[in-house]
Structures are given as C-alpha cells and as structure tokens.
Amino acid sequence: MIKTPCFTQFNLISIMFLFLLAGCSESEVSTQKQNEPRAVKLITIGDESQSKTLTYPATIDTINSSKLAFQVSGKLETLNVIAAQNVKKGDVIAVLEQRNFINEVKSSKIQFETADNDYQRGLKLAKDGVISQRDIEQLKSKKEVAESQYDSAQKALSDSKIIAPYDAIVAEVPVKQLENISAGQHVVTLFGKGEMEAVVNIPASIVATVDSKQNNVASVILQDVSTPPIPATFRRANLEADSASQTYEVRFAFAVPNNLNILPGMNASLKLTREASSASTRLLVPTFAIFEQNGEHFVWTVDAQTMQASKTPVTIENGIGEQLIVTDGLSAGDVIVGAGANYVTEGMKVRPWTKA
Incomplete structure (x- = not known):
C-alpha cells in the first residue's frame, strides 16, 4: 500500500517563516536603495565678471595695402624701387617715358590759348555788332573743347608717375624697366608701415557672451619672437559667421615697434583679457x-x-x-x-x- 506524503504542522510553520524572512529582506533592500545618494x-x-584671459591663434595682416598702377600706357622709363625697400609718402616710385606726355600738354595748351583768345576777341566784336550771338556760341564751344583737352593732357602727364601714397614697404615689383606698360597694369604692391592687424577667428559661444560694457584688453604676441606683448585695439569684425567653423573674423590693430620688422602672413597669438566689472x-x-x-x-x-x-x-x-x-x-x-x-x-x- 502506497502512502501519500502530507505536510505536518511543523513543516507549515517553517515555510511561513521563510516567506517572512524573504519579505523583510526585500523591504530592507528597497529602503537601502532609497537612502542612497x-x-x-x-x-x-x-x-x-572677474578677469578672464583667452588666447587665440592670429595671422598678421596690413591695414594699408595697395596695388599701384599707371592710369595711362607707355614705356617704363624709371623704376626707383625693388622688393623689401622702404619708401616715404611722396617718393617717386616709377615714371613712364615723358616725351609724348609733355608734347601733348604743350600742344593742347597752345590750342586752348588760341581758342580762348578767339573767344575773348569775339566778345568784343559782338558788342560792336560785327558778329552774331551764334558765332559767339561757336567760339565758346571751341574754347571749352580745347580747355578739356588741355586738362586731359595735364592729367595724363600727372598719371605717368606713380607716387607713394603713404610710408610703406615695397612688397612686390612684377615689372621691369623699359617694359611697355598698359593702363591699369599692376606695377608695384605696397604694405603700409606704422600700424598692422592681428586677424583672429573667435567662436560664436564667446561672441555671444561678450559684454560691450566690459573693458576688454587685447595684446599681440609674435610667434618665435622674444618681445613683450604688443598692445592692440579692436578695429572691426565680420558679423557673418563662417558656415563651417561657426567662428567670426575679428581684427585688432596694433602699432609696430620700431625695432621689429613685422610682415603680413606672420603667425602670432592674440591674448584677450576681459577685465573685472564692478557694476554687476x-x-x-x-x-x-x-x-x-x-x-x-x-x-x-x-x-x-x-x-x-x-x-x-x-x-x-x-x-x-x-x-x-x-x-x-x-x-x-x-x-x-x-x-x-x-x-x-x-x-x-x-x-x-x-x-x-
């Protein structure tokens, strides 16, 4: 005969005790998790508002940069400069052959003086009734044409010389003496002396937090040159961000120290210190x-x-x-x-x- 197993009262109490222990354990774990930071x-x-210094890579550029050319054509008779030469404002840089220009001025001057004399004589004759008002108008027209031609000849003579517009250093001379030069042809490139620019690209995140009321102190540090920082001032900024880098081009001007030869394209760093503001x-x-x-x-x-x-x-x-x-x-x-x-x-x- 097979006997069916059955739970005794002792077995039932043991199982209930185990469930009670498990429930307590889960409650303690849950409470422990809640108390954890x-x-x-x-x-x-x-x-x-406190002083903060930011440093950005910069490239040196010129404030004054000019590509000079003759406004008239001719043979390059005189070339007074070479690359890397210093020039002063008013120095003669290059001159075209003068003979044709001088002759044109002399010829047009004579024609103008003749036409002016005829006109002045015609005015006297008109008062006496010798010539008509129509004749006077024709004489006046001839005089004005001759005067215009004389002015053009004088301007062409003036344009046959290239004069330095400011103190500068000659950057490039792509022509040679005795070469035939066309009007508008590039003859010389000048880089202005005295002041230059440090060009930097500033992230949009920095531009957005710049307060115009703060005192921003800028200085330029030349790469590989053992010189003190050069004070700089904000000059201008491009308000359109670069689409790729999301940066804004900002230019700072600075005076070139007399003991340094700083040229466009040199590498530098711009240190921008945002001074403390006591207002807020x-x-x-x-x-x-x-x-x-x-x-x-x-x-x-x-x-x-x-x-x-x-x-x-x-x-x-x-x-x-x-x-x-x-x-x-x-x-x-x-x-x-x-x-x-x-x-x-x-x-x-x-x-x-x-x-x-």
Missing part, C-alpha cells in the same frame, strides 16, 4: 540646470557638507542659448545640479556622477 552632474558656478556680477548657468515653476526660475543648489539638494530661486536676464546670465540668487563658487535635475527633490542627498 542619487548620482547627478554637479556644476561649480564661476564669476564671469555675471554668473553663467547652463540652461538645462534652470527649471521654471509658477512663472519663477529655480536651480538645485547642493550643500558641500551634507550633499543635500535645496531648491533655490534665481533671477535671470532675458536671452537664448546654451547658457543664461543669473543676476540674483547665486554666488560664485556655489555648486548646483546640472544633468539629472529633473529627478531631484527637496532635501535629497546627491553625489557627483562619474563616468563608469
């Missing part, structure tokens, strides 16, 4: 760290001792972008919750998030 990204706020404190906070409730803005600040989060109201300036300016509610050095702020509650303990 939440991992969040912590951000330490910096004071943007500028704190930049990532947009994702700020949240809004009932029309007010808040951030989660973290106590460095207890690592507990606290909801703190802040005042921000109107703006758009990845960062916003906080004018009240925070101080430089405060620690706030960045990524993970949506999962934080008042008094919750947090810990810095670290990449596994």
